[in-house]
Amino acid sequence: MNQDHESLENLLSENRHFLPSSEFVMQANAQHGEYAYANMDRLAFWDNQACDLKWERKWDTVLEWNSPYAKWFVGGKLNASVNALDRHVDEGRGDRVAFHFEGEPGDTKTITYSQLLTEVKKTANALIELGISAGDRVAIYMPMIPEAAIAMLACARIGAPHSVVFGGFSADALLSRIQDADAKLVITSDGGFRKGSAFALKPAVDEALKGQHNVEKVLVVARTHQETAWTDRDIWWHEIVDRQSPDHVAESFDAEHPLFILYTSGTTAKPKGIFHTTGGYLTQVAYTHKVVFDIKPETDVYWCTADVGWITGHSYVVYGPLMNGATQVMYEGTPDTPHKGRIFEIIAKYGVTILYTAPTLIRTWMKWGDEFPQAHNLESLRLLGSVGEPINPEAWMWYREIIGGNRCPIVDTWWQTETGAIMISPLPGITVTKPGSAMRPIPGISAKVVDDSATPVADGHGGYLILDQPWPSMLRGIWGEDARYKETYWSRFEGIYFAGDGAKLDDEGAIWLLGRVDDVMNISGHRISTTEVESALVSHEAVAEAAVVGATDAMTGQGIVAFVILRAGIAHADGEELNTQLRNHVAKEIGAIAKPRQILIVNELPKTRSGKIMRRLLKDVAEDRVVGDATTLADPNVMKKIAEGLNSAKDED
Ligand code: WTA
Secondary structure (H helix, E strand, O other), X not given: OOHHHHOOOOOOOOOOOEOOOHHHHHHOOOOOOHHHHHHHOHHHHHHHHHOOOOOOEOOOEEEEEEOOEEEEEEOOEEOHHHHHHHHHHHOOOOOOEEEEEEOOOOOEEEEEHHHHHHHHHHHHHHHHHOOOOOOOOEEEEOOOOHXXXXXXXXXXXXXOXXXXXXXXXXXXXXXXXXXXXXXXXXXXXXXEEEOOEEEEOHHHHHHHOOOOOOOOEEEEEOOXXXXXXXXXXXXXXXXXXXOOOOOOOOOOEEOOOEEEEEEEOOOOOOOEEEEEEOHHHHHHHHHHHHHHOOOOOOOOEEEEOOOOOOHHHHHHHHHHXXXXXXXXXXXXXXXXXXXXXXXXXXXXXXXXXXXEEOHHHHHHHHHHOOHHHHOOOOOOOOEEEEEOOOOOHHHHHHHHHHHOOOOOOEEEEEOOOOOOOOOXXXXXXXXXXXXXXXXXXXXXXXXXEEOOOOOEOOOOOEEEEEEOOOOXXXXXXXXXXXXXXXXXXXXXXXXXXXXXXXXXXXXXXXXXEEEEHHHEEEEOOEEEEHHHHHHHHHOOOOEEEXXXXXXXXXXXXXXXXXXXXXXXXXXHHHHHHHHHHHHHHHHHHOOHHHOOOEEEEOOOOOEEOOOOEOHHHXXXXXXXXXXXXXXXXXXXXXXXXXXXHHHHHHHHO
């Protein structure tokens, strides 16, 4: 067996199984037979799902596949905003709440489907007045406020692809994205509220626009009403949108009309503009939102905590839930403002039934302590979701017990900006779940774990996660970089989509995601996933969070270096003894070969604004190098603090 492939063999074993309750099973949207139905004829299955959308013209062909270029629902015509809004209003659901908005300072707004439609129509009219037409790109740089969703839907309504840039990105990052997509308009706000105070956004737009670009106008929402510098290019949202006609008849666009571009980091410094089209994307997003989250639009209150700046916010805050007519919560701020129970307080306030969040937040809650969730009534919850990174079994169990009261199925959903929609996940009324596993591909999707020669591995073995059949919501390319598209996704295995993730099949064929393949370590010829060691560390009672890197080691090739945050109340002074305990614990969980060479106790970990740990920076520290580019960190000072902490620890030695 090839070394690279062997490197993905995972050692962790997890034997707990959880069945959905019979009450849940009986009412579930996806029933037994869903997989068999899709397996019988994949294209007929997706054809059927697309019929749930509202089309002005039905498609002629379900799929045209010239690897690696897919066209779905060829010849069909539809409008994304009509599917998200008009349809519900036309069918008598206009009074249903679309968003319960909760601002960080405590201000709230309830927006029904018909109100949302009116706002989107007015905004679409404003965009037209500003000279935007189908095909023009619009950059959206906003906090989590309803106008962010309104702006996206207004762009979609007139066929102008949006490029949402996360509000936490810098002026430089914004400029490079504006340039790459050649955006004609930027929609932003004066600022937003975060961690108890108002922050400004508009100055970053002004700064970005000092560079080269073709932006003609900047549309600015007044959110905080702070002093805002102004130029001739700028126009207040309320001054142009409020005076527009509430009528706008939407034009239908080709199923393959670009809906949006969303930038994501690649292995090089230049982000990739992942671009998605309309018909296939909406079909898979609506279907997955319906079956994975089991949405019952009449009764559920759904809350996905993602920001619209990320793909999760696109697919499971804006398009999926609205297409399904769901009522949702949108929250502007941070989970610890004004107190660490804020999220739980909001769940209780609105009676949230479905919560979709990220492992990093779940582990943060674990670190803060059980008393925060326990101070609020979370009994309305009936389903929990997780996304963005592997969820370690201990966090999964904590989520199940403390948040879900042992009654809510958990859906651990694997997907990517590139896949557009959920690809691997339990179906909550069907799947017997295991803590930490995303289980298996959803109906209509083919995912496999393969070795170096693209041969599927047997159960119990690890390898690379690939998608060997096109899917409706797949990316249609990297904006303006066709060669990069082929090279990044389709060249590792000829003609097969390579996701960049390592995965293992357990003895029952369930899929365990092991993190990006570049995060797999090689220790004395034994290959171990960083995720696996992290998971082992976090299963120790003293540990709240852990990040593991493989640092170059003259003796063993790589050595495991672990950065560990202790749970509240565990004293740092335990030093050596705790260190030995943790190393032994890992040895017990995985095996002696997985014992970290070094464990560094830290107070914080370097995370991107979307919550991913930047192992590359930790690797620099572990290898005694100058720490590399840290500009994408949520808190750029974290690396300094870690380095200082380590130096003072060295001084004491
Ligand atoms: C990781 C987020 C394990 C994975 C929707 C993927 C996951 C990358 C999971 C995409 C999961 C996402 N279990 N790993 N449930 N979900 N990932 O583009 O490495 O921000 O390739 O999309 O996140 O991140 P992205």
